[in-house]
Amino acid sequence: MGRKSKASLRKQEILSHFYEVIIEEGFEGASIAKIAKRMDVNPSLLIHYFATKDGMVLGLIDYIIETYSTQIFPDFSGTQDPSERWEDVLDVVSRIQWSRIIDNSVFYSCYTLTFRNIEIKRRFKDLYKGIINTLAYEVEYASKAGVIEVKNSIQAAEFMISLIEGTNYYQYVSPFGMEADDRAERTKNTIRTVLSGNRI
Amino acid sequence: MGRKSKASLRKQEILSHFYEVIIEEGFEGASIAKIAKRMDVNPSLLIHYFATKDGMVLGLIDYIIETYSTQIFPDFSGTQDPSERWEDVLDVVSRIQWSRIIDNSVFYSCYTLTFRNIEIKRRFKDLYKGIINTLAYEVEYASKAGVIEVKNSIQAAEFMISLIEGTNYYQYVSPFGMEADDRAERTKNTIRTVLSGNRI
Amino acid sequence: MGRKSKASLRKQEILSHFYEVIIEEGFEGASIAKIAKRMDVNPSLLIHYFATKDGMVLGLIDYIIETYSTQIFPDFSGTQDPSERWEDVLDVVSRIQWSRIIDNSVFYSCYTLTFRNIEIKRRFKDLYKGIINTLAYEVEYASKAGVIEVKNSIQAAEFMISLIEGTNYYQYVSPFGMEADDRAERTKNTIRTVLSGNRI
Amino acid sequence: MGRKSKASLRKQEILSHFYEVIIEEGFEGASIAKIAKRMDVNPSLLIHYFATKDGMVLGLIDYIIETYSTQIFPDFSGTQDPSERWEDVLDVVSRIQWSRIIDNSVFYSCYTLTFRNIEIKRRFKDLYKGIINTLAYEVEYASKAGVIEVKNSIQAAEFMISLIEGTNYYQYVSPFGMEADDRAERTKNTIRTVLSGNRI
DNA sequence: GATGAATGAGTGTTCATTCAT
């Protein structure tokens, strides 16, 4: 009895349109009306699924974080040789900035919400917890095999994340135009330096 | 020179109230009406001085960047001993995150505008150009005195900025609570490591 | 007779929830969605049973008037002594205000609809026709027995209703706080005075 | 400096249009948009003057109560002869119902708000306090001159108000059509009866 | 220099209702 629920599909559809509108019009420019128009649907339908706009924003954050955390890292366990595997990690990590699955303007807009919404902050923390854990695991793996020399894998992971996010942040406002590949190479070298000689 | 015009003072007053409202209500929440209310002044007065809200935003960016760039670095030239002087630089730099003169939520909101407004992007680039130059100068100074070993001072400065901005970014979403002093110490050590042995 | 249909039960259930919502949120605040939420049921179900909201309102009026007219008077015929019986009538009548079975805010909201909906007005007239008849009958009964002296029983009944409804109306906006019992006693005395000496 | 304030005129204008719309469309039907349309003015202008709709409603209540309380009674002090003066009072009082300056549907709608808004309730109480005082004064005046015989003038005034309001209430739902003059005559007689022989 | 009147587009949200399932 009742009609077949297409809630989760519709929600997903709404969220991805929300995401697109943010890219085109900015976060504050993304109104329910505009999203609905783009979907060729009545605005109240969005309310029907998310009750409030805040709910929609939270849904978007979840969507983004889900996407981000599932796609950021490939499966490194396929590579057996520890040295090769560590190089894979470095490659992926140093290229996060321009392979970012989520549009940077959207991502930073969401990050900004962190300061005013503890629920969103919590979700971001969860995201980075996962990232740190994955990274720390790979550090330990490489360290045990003697590829790198690291005392504290968590601390090493935090250093990596900070450097990468900082590089990403900086590249958009850097006065020096630069090839993405070159910047990635630099980042890799810096990481290699720091994670050698048991410095961390 | 000469004394500031009344108009310029009024503008300054408006901008600082704008700034406060952003802190309390977020960037999107900072409407002309709210700022005017807080100033106990008529909304049209703000328009009178800035013509449009976009103009006001641009004014705010200038205000923020001006504040930021003039207050971020003290005058290092007072310290003669190169080693001491470099330590001063490291101290200041590693503590940027929590000594940030501009509220972080406001700063990141402005940074986000960078993606949609090339004028704002240009100003951010100018800001970082100045920062990079100052830093590169200090790197060179310390390098010449043998305190550190660096080949490319610009590249070194960019590394420092990236790490610091990244650390600042990360600390708000880090799953691990941590003393600001400890984090600063870590950052300093990492910089020392990287800027030794002519690695950069 | 026979057992009530399920539909009729459901309707009753909806109406009583409607009634409750009006008490809590006011007449204008009582939307289909809120009623449905309170019933933990889908809004379209209410439409399914009443077709339109106007229909629901009409149903509520019927429900209220039905309740009101069946419960307002007990069966006076049990008391044989005319003097006692008249006292019973006076007791009941003078206490209508605070024994009102229907919440006063709801009742007055419905009364107000009278001005804009002739169908609702008709039902109110029917309600008062019944009340007047009952009262006139009792007046006549008491009058014949010499307990009171009245020429026109209908007119007497109308006077009673007017005084009682007016007292009820007034008590909510009276600047003088007053015991309900005292007000009832006053009302009774006034009625006794007026319905003596063949004045009406 | 600044523009000439026409706030009080505009507010009055808005209120009287509000009043008209209520008469035509009912209280719940009187939306800001409809009032604005009738005034041929932008809806936000109404908000400009009253900030919220609640504020507008409160303004309307004040307007109605002000109108009501200043126009309900003429100046009786012109008539010297106590007997004539008392007759004047009775005439006015018994005709309140159909000389009501304020439309009854609007008045009852406002009365209904009394149950959900204590501020409005307070204003109604103030209104009736004034009415009671005026009436009690006249009762005392007539009583001292021997025109009527009354012990408690306040109680007498409350009786009069209750009867009149009740008669007004009842006439709209009475099953018996009746000439307004006849009903007024009845009311007068009833009051005369009750306020004689020191019964109250 | 500053105010207040006024606008018009836009906000998120609620409303009663329809219809397919």
Next chain:
DNA sequence: GATGAATGAACACTCATTCAT
């Protein structure tokens, strides 16, 4: 009998802005 999808009009209210004074 009941649900959930979907609509479209309406709601109160906020927005940046213009203009007369």
